Amino acid sequence: xxxxxxxxxxxxxxxxxxxxxxxxxxxxxxxxxxxxxxxxxxxxxxxxxxxxxxxxxxxxxxxxxxxxxxxxxxxxxxxxxxxxxxxxxxxxxxxxxxxxxxxxxxxxxxxxxxxxxxxxxxxxxxxxxxxxxxxxxxxxxxxxxxxxxxxxxxxxxxxxxxxxxxxxxxxxxxxxxxxxxxxxxxxxxxxxxxxxxxxxxxxxxxxxxxxxxxxxxxxxxxxxxxxxxxxxxxxxxxxxxxxxxxxxxxxxxxxxxxxxxxxxxxxxxxxxxxxxxx
DNA sequence: CTCCAGGTTCTGC
DNA sequence: GCAGAACATGGA
Numbered sequence: 001x002x003x004x005x006x007x008x009x010x011x012x013x014x015x016x017x018x019x020x021x022x023x024x025x026x027x028x029x030x031x032x033x034x035x036x037x038x039x040x041x042x043x044x045x046x047x048x049x050x051x052x053x054x055x056x057x058x059x060x061x062x063x064x065x066x067x068x069x070x071x072x073x074x075x076x077x078x079x080x081x082x083x084x085x086x087x088x089x090x091x092x093x094x095x096x097x098x099x100x101x102x103x104x105x106x107x108x109x110x111x112x113x114x115x116x117x118x119x120x121x122x123x124x125x126x127x128x129x130x131x132x133x134x135x136x137x138x139x140x141x142x143x144x145x146x147x148x149x150x151x152x153x154x155x156x157x158x159x160x161x162x163x164x165x166x167x168x169x170x171x172x173x174x175x176x177x178x179x180x181x182x183x184x185x186x187x188x189x190x191x192x193x194x195x196x197x198x199x200x201x202x203x204x205x206x207x208x209x210x211x212x213x214x215x216x217x218x219x220x221x222x223x224x225x226x227x228x229x230x231x232x233x234x235x236x237x238x239x240x241x242x243x244x245x246x247x248x249x250x251x252x253x254x255x256x257x258x259x260x261x262x263x264x265x266x267x268x269x270x271x272x273x274x275x276x277x278x
Numbered sequence: 279c280t281c282c283a284g285g286t287t288c289t290g291c
Numbered sequence: 292g293c294a295g296a297a298c299a300t301g302g303a
Contacts, residue, residue: 115285163299223284
């Protein structure tokens, strides 16, 4: 395609990386994906061993490599995560999935939207926030909206259909870059503790922010899918959330976050781990 | 109309 | 500490 830069990639799947559930605000158009990153819209496609991209303001390959964690040794990930037959199946199901480096503030606010809400519902809320408070970006004959740096009052946030989450979102929306950059300097346990001081941020949302945006690959977000899958396959089937987290930390170790993402996507899309209860 | 959704918090033991 | 209920909203 004309005007697109190319990055030679191996051990990478754009499709699995975007569609595994870690990120909500992207749009698919045939083979093309559109992704708003900061004030930039990325258009992406993968073909013949290359990741092709162009953008509204001309970011370089370095930015894209960082965003998709292409600088990571994938064989280390696979070696660490492939501990048993279930995990090997999950990995084969979405080989090339990489944990992205999302914007921390956007990631946190988006996952605040995810409380007791479906995946399409989360995207609807996040898109609504961007449309209402973000900057309009025209690109490729379409319009996009950056994720807002300033969110309005809880009342205005509620107007985006966020329901009981509105106050939490408005509060977290006032956090500046400094808050998140300080988290980067902490160890996993301390960073998680800081996040959980925020209204509406429990274990799961804290782990999502730590894993998907701040690079803490040991974070293992336990949602209702992960809890069910881990309980049924590794524990006695009646495990509580705490025991699932403890198991993951000891069984998967430093790359637990990758294990979680492979399992989550496998559980939701393979049809081979059908819900039994809950 | 009822049930449910990548949870968290509050309440009552 | 640990179960259960409440919490807004939109889609099935």
